[in-house]
Structures are given as structure tokens and as C-alpha cells.
Amino acid sequence: EPEVTQTPSHQVTQMGQEVILRCVPISNHLYFYWYRQILGQKVEFLVSFYNNEISEKSEIFDDQFSVERPDGSNFTLKIRSTKLEDSAMYFCASGGTSLGEKLFFGSGTQLSVL
Amino acid sequence: TQLLEQSPQFLSIQEGENLTVYCNSSSVFSSLQWYRQEPGEGPVLLVTVVTGGEVKKLKRLTFQFGDARKDSSLHITAAQPGDTGLYLCAGKYNAGNMLTFGGGTRLMVKP
Numbered sequence: 001e002p003e004v005t006q007t008p009s010h011q012v013t014q015m016g017q018e019v020i021l022r023c024v025p026i027s028n029h030l031y032f033y034w035y036r037q038i039l040g041q042k043v044e045f046l047v048s049f050y051n052n053e054i055s056e057k058s059e060i061f062d063d064q065f066s067v068e069r070p071d072g073s074n075f076t077l078k079i080r081s082t083k084l085e086d087s088a089m090y091f092c093a094s095g096g097t098s099l100g101e102k103l104f105f106g107s108g109t110q111l112s113v114l
Numbered sequence: 115t116q117l118l119e120q121s122p123q124f125l126s127i128q129e130g131e132n133l134t135v136y137c138n139s140s141s142v143f144s145s146l147q148w149y150r151q152e153p154g155e156g157p158v159l160l161v162t163v164v165t166g167g168e169v170k171k172l173k174r175l176t177f178q179f180g181d182a183r184k185d186s187s188l189h190i191t192a193a194q195p196g197d198t199g200l201y202l203c204a205g206k207y208n209a210g211n212m213l214t215f216g217g218g219t220r221l222m223v224k225p
Binding site: 033055105107 | 154155156157158159162202204210211212213214215216217218
């Protein structure tokens, strides 16, 4: 079965540093998402992306966050100046060719901000 | 802010027993999904329910959507150790694709 690939699996960074989390969605999918899960808490929606623009974003997704699909295959999440509270597991997900189709989640990137 | 509550948070049972996990909200869902998540992996979709009163079966798993579309349940018959894992419900409250997740039920089935 096709899968969503995320790299790196673990990222450790210093507070204030920029990080870029990378995702390769399933190749014919058009809808892309980032979710995060802080240890011991619920999975939380960050942002959805379709047709090269953000379609929805949550209150968490402030000016420190940005997403990009730079080359038609990768989908990235950038955090400009990381904070301690950004430490979490970040999941990328992709969905098919129409809204409401099944979402496929990647295995996540564990981000640790020190 | 919509809240989605799952119960119980933890469940430890013996192989062969039946169990039910509940997912409740004060708001109406446009659709609701159940996921299973293994350690170190992302959630994997089990089922989507859309219509109030809908019942879907996946082998020994039975998913029910409440008539008012505010609650759902997952029932597992004759649980097996392979059912051990974290079960998450996630709802959509509007026409978009944003999922609101519950806190999960961590199930352990002992042989």
C-alpha cells in the first residue's frame, strides 16, 4: 500500500532555531495536512493545504509556522523560531483527489526543542 | 472550540472478552472516523461513519454512529492480543477536512 514518508524521524534543536520537517505525500494525492501530538495530549490539527495554498489552519498555526510544497513532491512544515512548547510529534497526512477521502498519516517526526 | 471525549482512557481485559469504547461530543459531527495508532506510527483509519444511526462492521469490530450524530461507539467482540493498541476517534464538524481528535483509549488485551 502506498505510504506517506516523513523525515527526519527525530529532530533535536535549540530554542530559537529554525526547523524544517519534511513529508513526501502519496503521489496522486491533492490534499495535505500537518497535525501534531504533544506527549500525553490529543492529536491536534495544524493546517491543511490544497492547490498550493492553505485551505484551513488552527489557532496553533501562528506566524512562526509556514508550509510549502516546493517541488510537487515534498510538503514541508517550517517553524521559524522554535519554542520549548513546540516539542511534539508532528504528523503529515495526505488525502486523495476529493475532499473527504481517506487520510493517510505518516509515521511522524519527533521534534525536541531544548 | 469543539471537544470530543473518549472513554475509557485505559482498558485492560483478557483475551476473549468483549469491550466497548465511547466517543462523545456536545456538537454534531458531519462525519466521524475511528483510527488505530501503534507506538511510533501515525494513526491508521479503521472506518468512517457519516449517517446518524449508521452501523459498520469490520470483522470483530462494530462501529455505531449515534442518531443525533453527537456520539459513536466501537465494540470489539472476543478481543485478541493483536487488538492491543491506541484507538482514536476523530470528528469533522463542518464541510472542511479538519479533524478533531479524542484523547484515545489505550487497550491492552492479555492472553
